[in-house]
Amino acid sequence: MSASSGRHYLAIPGPSVMPDEVLRAMHRPGPNIYAKEQGDLMAGLLADLKTVARTTRQAAMYIANGHGTWEAALANVLAAGDHVLVLATGRFAHGWAHMARQLGIATEVLDFGLRSAVDLQRVNEALAADKSHRYKAVLAVHVDTATSVLNDIRGLRAVIDAAGHPALLMVDCIASFGCDAFETDALGVDVMVAACQKGLMTPPGLGFVFFSERAAAVRAKMERVSSYWDWNKRSSPDEFYEYFCGTPPTHHLYGLRAALTMILDEGIEAVWQRHLLLSRGIHAAVEAWGANGPMELNIADPQCRSSAVTAIRIGAPLGTELREWLVEHAGVTLGIGLGMAEPNDPEWHGFFRIGHMGHINRQMTMGVLGSIDNGLKSLGIAHGGGALEAASVVLSEGHQSA
Numbered sequence: 001m002s003a004s005s006g007r008h009y010l011a012i013p014g015p016s017v018m019p020d021e022v023l024r025a026m027h028r029p030g031p032n033i034y035a036k037e038q039g040d041l042m043a044g045l046l047a048d049l050k051t052v053a054r055t056t057r058q059a060a061m062y063i064a065n066g067h068g069t070w071e072a073a074l075a076n077v078l079a080a081g082d083h084v085l086v087l088a089t090g091r092f093a094h095g096w097a098h099m100a101r102q103l104g105i106a107t108e109v110l111d112f113g114l115r116s117a118v119d120l121q122r123v124n125e126a127l128a129a130d131k132s133h134r135y136k137a138v139l140a141v142h143v144d145t146a147t148s149v150l151n152d153i154r155g156l157r158a159v160i161d162a163a164g165h166p167a168l169l170m171v172d173c174i175a176s177f178g179c180d181a182f183e184t185d186a187l188g189v190d191v192m193v194a195a196c197q198k199g200l201m202t203p204p205g206l207g208f209v210f211f212s213e214r215a216a217a218v219r220a221k222m223e224r225v226s227s228y229w230d231w232n233k234r235s236s237p238d239e240f241y242e243y244f245c246g247t248p249p250t251h252h253l254y255g256l257r258a259a260l261t262m263i264l265d266e267g268i269e270a271v272w273q274r275h276l277l278l279s280r281g282i283h284a285a286v287e288a289w290g291a292n293g294p295m296e297l298n299i300a301d302p303q304c305r306s307s308a309v310t311a312i313r314i315g316a317p318l319g320t321e322l323r324e325w326l327v328e329h330a331g332v333t334l335g336i337g338l339g340m341a342e343p344n345d346p347e348w349h350g351f352f353r354i355g356h357m358g359h360i361n362r363q364m365t366m367g368v369l370g371s372i373d374n375g376l377k378s379l380g381i382a383h384g385g386g387a388l389e390a391a392s393v394v395l396s397e398g399h400q401s402a
């Protein structure tokens with residue numbers, strides 16, 4: 001018997017579950033894009049995005065996925081021949097580095113592997129060795145969605161400052177935005193990129209770039225910037241058309257409006273706390289399963305685990321078998337392993353990820369954990385007991401202290 005009828009739960013790390021409020025907001029006829037309301041809508045969205053990003057500086061919006069925001073960020077402050085240092089803790093930093101290379105930017109990658117955060121000592125050494133200050137920017141990913149590592153951006157800022165290095169600090173918050181606590185201005189981040197399809201609960205298609213005065217000054221000195229990626233007009237338009245360098249993504253904007261209202265009604269700090277609590281419950285469950293069997297959290301250090309996504313090692317082919325069982329028998333889709341290839345598992349069958357970003361609560365979290373527990377038992381995969389109890393204790397303790 002399948003027992004998978006009922007509402008399906010897409011527990012992948014983005015695109016995330018869309019709230020009914022977001023779906024309803026998009027279900028309407030197209031607007032006149034020249035009407036004043038559209039300009040008012042954009043002004044409100046940019047202001048609220050800045051509140052979520054904890055910045056009072058500038059923001060530009062793009063019809064783009066996360067890759068688009070990577071290119072937007074690079075295109076405004078870097079030209080072919082410039083040098084950057086990329087700190088890699090998984091697939092996504094490598095992806096950003098690849099894009100920089102394709103633009104002719106000299107890209108040096110410090111690779112910290114797939115199971116640990118950026119080692120600040122190594123960054124310190126790399127910056128100290130760059131005596132002529134060739135690096136124009138340091139690129140880092142706050143949460144790498146493939147490995148689920150959470151990087152210490154405050155520590156990174158401190159290392160750059162201590163080295164007296166003038167490089168811009170550019171951070172990918174695509175996975176963490178609206179999930180893991182992040183304060184763009186207080187952390188001294190010069191360029192931050194994010195997208196709408198994860199913590200912001202909106203269908204994929206909108207990307208955001210936030211930038212500091214320092215980054216704006218670097219932009220001002222650029223010989224040329226592609227007019228489509230240029231953030232100047234988008235962040236300070238003279239007319240509505242310039243927000244998107246053309247026709248706006250009308251219905252995405254309605255969806256985003258509803259999502260931001262939900263986030264701000266809850267309060268961004270409460271949103272971060274909710275994600276932290278639920279993720280700690282998931283980690284407790286995986287640790288209990290792993291006490292007797294092949295399951296293991298990809299990130300051992302609790303300080304370096306994201307609140308948005310959890311990558312789990314289980315060994316090939318069990319990752320794929322478990323995921324397929326959950327779709328077929330429980331109505332739950334988990335994330336695939338991504339960028340975790342190993343010599344004996346090039347197809348990533350030994351991994352899965354739980355996305356816990358955006359529109360999630362206790363019952364969804366306990367439901368996904370209970371479904372995984374069913375799958376482990378049905379498939380006869382060895383696992384420790386008490387995982388649901390362990391998660392429940394964490395969630396209950398969180399409730400008492402909340």
Ligand SMILES: Cc1ncc(COP(=O)(O)O)c(C=O)c1O
Nearest residue numbers: 065066067092143144145174175
């Ligand atoms: C951390 C991170 N950076 C960049 C990307 C790329 O975003 P997109 O797939 O929307 O282009 C993703 C996508 O999952 C991501 O998680």
